[in-house]
Amino acid sequence: MSDCRKIQDAIQERMDAPVAADLRQAIEAHLRLCGECRSYQEGLDAVRRALVSLPEVPFPDEALALVWERTIRSRPDERHRPSMRFDWRVALAAAAAVTLLFLPALFRPVLDPYSAAELARADRDARRVLSLASQTLRRTERAAVNQVLAGEIVPAVRRIPIRWPQSKRPDSRRPRT
Amino acid sequence: MRVKNVERNLGRSRAFYARSMKEEGFERAVREQKDRVHSYAFWMLRDRDEARDISQEALVRLWQHRNQVPDEAIRSWLLRTAHHLCVDRLRRRAVRSGPSLEDVTPMLRDRNPGPDKAAAAEETGRRIGDALRSLSSRDRAIVLMREVQGMAYDEIARALDLPLGTLKASLHRAREKLRRELIQAGVAP
Numbered sequence: 337m338s339d340c341r342k343i344q345d346a347i348q349e350r351m352d353a354p355v356a357a358d359l360r361q362a363i364e365a366h367l368r369l370c371g372e373c374r375s376y377q378e379g380l381d382a383v384r385r386a387l388v389s390l391p392e393v394p395f396p397d398e399a400l401a402l403v404w405e406r407t408i409r410s411r412p413d414e415r416h417r418p419s420m421r422f423d424w425r426v427a428l429a430a431a432a433a434v435t436l437l438f439l440p441a442l443f444r445p446v447l448d449p450y451s452a453a454e455l456a457r458a459d460r461d462a463r464r465v466l467s468l469a470s471q472t473l474r475r476t477e478r479a480a481v482n483q484v485l486a487g488e489i490v491p492a493v494r495r496i497p498i499r500w501p502q503s504k505r506p507d508s509r510r511p512r513t
Numbered sequence: 514m515r516v517k518n519v520e521r522n523l524g525r526s527r528a529f530y531a532r533s534m535k536e537e538g539f540e541r542a543v544r545e546q547k548d549r550v551h552s553y554a555f556w557m558l559r560d561r562d563e564a565r566d567i568s569q570e571a572l573v574r575l576w577q578h579r580n581q582v583p584d585e586a587i588r589s590w591l592l593r594t595a596h597h598l599c600v601d602r603l604r605r606r607a608v609r610s611g612p613s614l615e616d617v618t619p620m621l622r623d624r625n626p627g628p629d630k631a632a633a634a635e636e637t638g639r640r641i642g643d644a645l646r647s648l649s650s651r652d653r654a655i656v657l658m659r660e661v662q663g664m665a666y667d668e669i670a671r672a673l674d675l676p677l678g679t680l681k682a683s684l685h686r687a688r689e690k691l692r693r694e695l696i697q698a699g700v701a702p
Binding site for chain 1: 539540543547548549550564565569640681684685688695
């Protein structure tokens with residue numbers, strides 16, 4: 337009986353995987369002599385045949401259609417919607433970008449766009465222009481005075497203040513009418 | 514700027530292509546495995562509606578985890594998911610009898626069923642189905658995965674979270690019990 341138990345275990349082992357040659361020979365020798373173990377093996381073979389022949393139950397087509405609807409035929413925006421989870425790296429990058437964008441505006445009053453040399457040159461040019469304008473004005477005024485004194489032109493408005501030179505006062509040249 | 518646009522468009526194309534390949538692979542996997550998963554769920558539960566619901570759920574979960582499941586592990590992943598769903602159903606529901614074989618017969622696949630052959634298959638299916646119901650849910654799962662689905666031992670062990678020794682002992686015990694059941698039913702000698 338003990339041998340039969342061992343042989344039956346070995347029969348099951350042989351069903352699962354190939355066994356060593358000596359064990360296989362021992363099983364065959366025992367089966368030739370033992371009807372109970374032969375019956376045991378035939379029963380297991382019948383079980384295996386019955387299980388292998390167990391009919392496959394096909395998945396219904398309407399159920400498959402529902403699977404497609406819930407998976408590859410679902411709306412693309414639902415299938416591939418990006419994750420809305422908070423990502424601190426994205427937030428940090430966005431904050432850095434905004435800071436860099438507005439940084440020049442923050443320091444614009446402090447930063448002077450012109451160098452000291454440029455400012456000095458502009459100051460010099462401005463003074464020269466003012467000097468030339470002043471000289472031109474003085475010449476024009478002097479010429480007008482001379483023309484009035486020569487009687488070439490008569491001032492249209494007598495109230496125009498004219499700075500008469502001391503040596504060229506009209507009283508000294510002709511009498512007032 | 515133009516180079517950047519080209520690179521951006523190229524990146525989009527690659528992403529679209531990768532996504533398309535994922536979808537294509539998923540569709541192929543579903544077509545290959547759907548009947549296997551459904552059969553497993555049906556013979557675990559002997560209930561047509563529950564087997565359909567569980568198979569659907571397992572396939573949808575495969576879609577949700579398609580980026581984590583390698584191609585070579587799809588079958589065992591699906592069967593493991595279906596198994597857990599079946600165990601949940603079995604725990605939730607009270608023990609009740611499954612549908613009669615008359616309900617099952619129209620679903621069975623037999624490409625050229627002659628009258629005698631169909632009757633014999635129907636009888637064998639009913640008896641083996643009844644014998645399977647005599648097993649515990651774990652032993653039934655082991656038998657179905659090993660003998661019907663043809664899974665390797667390590668694959669079953671991973672799917673059911675069982676040590677290999679426990680798995681083999683359970684399988685041997687389940688075979689013996691099935692043998693006794695089929696002897697009583699007159700199918701086995």
